[in-house]
Amino acid sequence: MAHEQSYDFIVVGGGPAGCTLAASLASSAKKPSVLLLEAGGRNENKSLRVDGKRWKTFMEENMNWGSQTTPQEHCNGRQLDYSHGKGLGGGSSINFGVYTVGTRDDYDLWAAEVDDETFAWDTMQARFKRLETFTGTIDVPENQKYVQSELTDHGNKGGLHVGYAKEWDSDLAMVLDAFEEAGVQRNLDHNSGNPLGFGLCINSACKGLRSTAVDLLTEVSDNLVIVSDSPVQRIILDKNKAVGVEANGRACGFYRRVDSASKEVILCAGALESPKILMHSGIGPAEELSKFNISLIHDLPAVGQGLRDHFFAPLIVMRNPKTNDRNSFYQDEVAMEAAMNQWEIDGTGPWARHGCQLGIGWFKSDRLTSCEEFKALPESVQDFMNRETIPHYEIISHFPVHFIFPQLFQDYSYICLPVFLMNEQSVGEVRLQSSDPDEPLSYNPKFLEHPFDRRACIEIYRHLWDLTKHPSFAKDTVSTIMAPASQSDEDILQFWKNNISSSWHMTGTVKMGREGASDAAVDSRFRVFGVENLRVADMSVVPVLTNNHTQATAYMTGATCADVLIREYRLDE
Incomplete structure (x- = not known):
């Protein structure tokens, strides 16, 4: 026909x-x-639109x-999602x-x-x-301090509805405060044109x-x-x-x-x-x-x-169960089903709370800009990365990784902190592998091929580790679930090679x-x-x-x- x-x-x-x-x-x-x-x-x-899912x-x-990538030479031959x-x-x-x-x-x-x-x-x-x-x-008065947006930076008549979740996981504010006590600058609106600092993620x-x-x-x-x-x-x-x-x-x-x-x-x-x-x-x-x-x-x-893409690796720690109430939800099938019924009525309840609000931040690294690998970059790249609003990496808090790897978790009191490299210098390609237009291309992002990226991954992970070891955060940490074997350059880089993921960017x-x-x-x-x-x-x-x-x-x-x-x-x- x-x-x-x-x-x-x-x-x-x-x-x-x-x-x-x-x-x-x-x-x-x-x-x-x-x-x-x-x-x-x-x-x-409509069930595909549940915020918490x-x-x-x-x-x-x-x-x-x-799709999957080709085997990545600098990631121990892994094919990545x-x-x-x-x-x-x-x-x-x-x-x-x-x-x-x-x-x-x-x-x-x-x-x-x-x-x-x-x-x-x-x-x-x-x-x-x-x-x-x-x-x-922000509906909860004590959480208003985490947000301050200028009306001139946002729209109010477009078809895409974005903003903050009405309710959050109970320990998110604790992490925002702990990171500030650890010396991290707070950012009250990442979409102002300058994302540097840590604060609340704006959600689609x-x-x-x-x-x-x-x-x-x-x-x-x-x-x-x-x-x-x-x-x-x-x-x-x-x-x-x-x-x-x-x-x-x-x-x-x-x-x-x-x-x-x-x-x-x-x-x-x-x-x-x-x-x-x-x-x-x-x-x-x-x-x-x-x-x-x-x-x-x-x-x-x-x-x-010219294929470029952000990638990340996680740090996961188990927290004191008293700091949050995730177990009472994710361990209870009846509670999750009841929450789904509530969501279908008016979009509220636990499925509009758990996993719906992240902490997020972008940072510069003096360690990175002083390393030899940075100094070897073209002068134009160095100048760009030294511009006022350009970050070198990103950290997210409260990434609910149990949805992706459910077999790894029975206790949901953990916090997953992925760290993302920004401005990576590795450049990949996509290529034909068939004359059939219904066959996918071959995707090769060449992650970690550039020496700057390898050095950067080591330095930015160290900063994330330092944050989690600060007393304001560490006092509620019970154990480490996922991290490099040691703080050596070799172990940190090996951890990236074994655990790196694409951000699909x-x-x-x-x-x-x-x-x-x-x-x-x-x-x-x-x-x-x-x-x-x-x-x-x-x-x-x-x-x-x-x-x-x-x-x-x-x-x-x-x-x-x-x-x-x-x-x-x-x-x-």
């Missing part, structure tokens, strides 16, 4: 970037026809591509709900690298505000309900057509001009779907899928395409290169840059070099690995591309 339809714009991928872009285009004054194609399903089951949705097979979202909402439906926008210096560097103020902080912050409805109130959730990119689609009129279960395999090209896409869908069985775009095709399939669609359409490194007998349309060596595989740059594939207007009417607008184009959890950056990439297209096509006139 064949199907063919024409639209003004075709957006490929229903994650944060794609939903933001499609909704913005369709809502413009001229109401262009927009087709949003999503490879996965609609993910409409947001740590488990990535285990839903129909919501996750289920490389989850990315499948279905409407994309990564926002399976991530851990951390909503952090990054630093103002990230976006100013982006603007400088592509020579376009469209990406500068002041402009990007205005888009962040337009996107969100921020709930920054509100009133016990996870927020996803689908929320941006709810008020769009019927000029936006959404088709799920339609993975795009190739872009249809007329010489070097994109005129449509070819996708497989499910309706009365399998059928071939061909859709055409009178104005633009925009790929928003993410840093692991957009380069695959490009390469199978004949756009990418000529040598790579020739290995799989893919006809070359345009030689673009940067496609598939894949970035840079279709990098944005100036025309003629050997490492760039699109220009600052998201246009693919050498191909007309084809753009890419997702994390694959972002030239800076922003210092945050990158779902917010993905939303902003889609919003920025929408602004560019609306301006070019005069859609708001």
Whole structure:
């Protein structure tokens, strides 16, 4: 069965970037026809939105591509989980709900690298505000001291609801206070443009309900057509001009779907899928395409290169059970079932409390900037990492790791503290491994390949360890569950190699840059070099690995591309 339809714009991928872009285009004054194609399903089951269970949705097979990295040479040959979202909402439906926008210096560097103020902080912050409805109130009076947000830093009319949980685990405030006593600067609002310091995490959730990119689609009129279960395999090209896409869908069985775009095709399939669609359409490194007998349309060596990603390792300690009440909930199946019934009524109760509010902080490290590996970095990289708002690492408190490794825990009084490296220097790639467009690419982030990253992991873990040994925190620690065998460089690095995980912040595989740059594939207007009417607008184009959890950056990439297209096509006139 064949199907063919024409639209003004075709957006490929229903994650944060794609939903933001499609909704913005369709809502413009001229109401262009927009087709949003999503490879996965609609993910409409409300139980997938329980705030306290947001740590488990990535285990839903129909919501996750289920990818793994290649064996990582510098991680003892381990293949690592490389989850990315499948279905409407994309990564926002399976991530851990951390909503952090990054630093103002990230976006100013982006603007400088592509020579376009469209990406500068002041402009990007205005888009962040337009996107969100921020709930920054704290109901418990004694906890008000942990938050102080300026209204000028947040929006109150957007479709994405973000903010703080109404209720927290009972020992979270104790950890915030203990870290402050240990000398850690407090941060009362990480989304102000300067994330340095420790404080409360802003969540992509509100009133016990996870927020996803689908929320941006709810008020769009019927000029936006959404088709799920339609993975795009190739872009249809007329010489070097994109005129449509070819996708497989499910309706009365399998059928071939061909859709055409009178104005633009925009790929928003993410840093692991957009380069695959490009390469199978004949756009990418000529040598790579020739290995799989893919006809070359345009030689673009940067496609598939430049992969960057944040990674982390945990420190887990058992705490005095008297400091929290998690055992009374997680050890009681009846209590959890009753809590689910309460959540279904009004979104309140223990499933809107336990695991719903994290502590989070970003830090600089004098140890790191004084080491030889840092001094060996290019001067431009050193200068960037020394900028006022740029952190070197991140620490999270109260990560509920028992959801991921339930077999390891019968006592839930523990605290898990992951530490994340920022601005890592290892750069990986994604490559073809088949001529079949339904086969995934090979994903190789090359974690720990760069000597700076290896030294940085040692130094930042030492700081985390020091925090947990400070008397203000250590007085309630019963034992250590997971940490390196000793404080030696060798044992700390070996611990990272054995326990490193991806943050699923894949970035840079279709990098944005100036025309003629050997490492760039699109220009600052998201246009693919050498191909007309084809753009890419997702994390694959972002030239800076922003210092945050990158779902917010993905939303902003889609919003920025929408602004560019609306301006070019005069859609708001």
